[in-house]
Amino acid sequence: MSDRIFSFVIWMSAAFVGAVFLWILGDILLKGIPHLSLSFLLEQPEDAGRSGGIFPVIVSTALILMVAVAVSVPFGLGVAVWLAEFSQTGRKAASSTRLTLDVLAGVPSIVYGLFGNAFFSIFLGLGFSIFSGGLTLACMILPVFIRTAEAGLSAVNHSWREGASALGMNKTSAIWHILLPSAAPAIVAGLILGIGRATAETAALIFTSGYVDRMPGSLMDSGRALAVHIYDLSMNVTGGDSAAYASALTLIAVIITFNMMAQAMTDQWLGKKVQRA
Numbered sequence: 001m002s003d004r005i006f007s008f009v010i011w012m013s014a015a016f017v018g019a020v021f022l023w024i025l026g027d028i029l030l031k032g033i034p035h036l037s038l039s040f041l042l043e044q045p046e047d048a049g050r051s052g053g054i055f056p057v058i059v060s061t062a063l064i065l066m067v068a069v070a071v072s073v074p075f076g077l078g079v080a081v082w083l084a085e086f087s088q089t090g091r092k093a094a095s096s097t098r099l100t101l102d103v104l105a106g107v108p109s110i111v112y113g114l115f116g117n118a119f120f121s122i123f124l125g126l127g128f129s130i131f132s133g134g135l136t137l138a139c140m141i142l143p144v145f146i147r148t149a150e151a152g153l154s155a156v157n158h159s160w161r162e163g164a165s166a167l168g169m170n171k172t173s174a175i176w177h178i179l180l181p182s183a184a185p186a187i188v189a190g191l192i193l194g195i196g197r198a199t200a201e202t203a204a205l206i207f208t209s210g211y212v213d214r215m216p217g218s219l220m221d222s223g224r225a226l227a228v229h230i231y232d233l234s235m236n237v238t239g240g241d242s243a244a245y246a247s248a249l250t251l252i253a254v255i256i257t258f259n260m261m262a263q264a265m266t267d268q269w270l271g272k273k274v275q276r277a
Helices: 002-035 038-044 055-105 108-124 129-153 158-164 171-182 186-198 226-235 241-276
Strands: none
Touching: 002 186, 002 241, 038 055, 038 241, 055 129, 055 171, 055 186, 055 226, 055 241, 129 186, 158 171, 171 186, 186 241, 226 241
């Protein structure tokens, strides 16, 4: 009897979460699709975003995410490998690092925005720019990505390490050709979680990448991200709700696209390592 009750509770919980997700997605689809068109995706914003398109906003969002991913992936993998494979001789430092990462993972995005504005925009002199926004988002991605990648590396069976050592492989080769490919699902999961959080950020980008909706000429130009654009249309622009819903649909598509790209590139890179090994 208890098993049936437990199974019922589990199924009802899953059904509730699925229903809420479908409700939100359905609401966005119903109100966003009528305003969504090819011209909306390829034109410049007009009349404060009420009309025209969002092409410069899409470009700015993509550039910000590319900077964030390009910075967070190598640094994140490096720290994760150190925590999982090289921290035995520095356990206190590793414990302090893990605690710091866990705390940073729960820090509100507005705090990251203020930090990014003070450090990247003012102290480093980058100003309100796509580069500042991307670096700030990289700081937000790193805690979750590092801890997830570390968990994946730690979960690899120790016998794989012993087998690599028995074959005469040094530690670096074992990590590069065996451990990282084995931990690929966790690495991709951490990256996808980080990208999902970064793409939907508003507060952190208002203080770093800026609010301008024109086409950026370089990474040092200010650029408005999709999340900031949706916030502005919803809160500050009368009559901008339809464009906000269409922008929200575009944001969902961007998140899905970047997740698929991250999965494909990771599979391709790690697949090559397995073949060479």
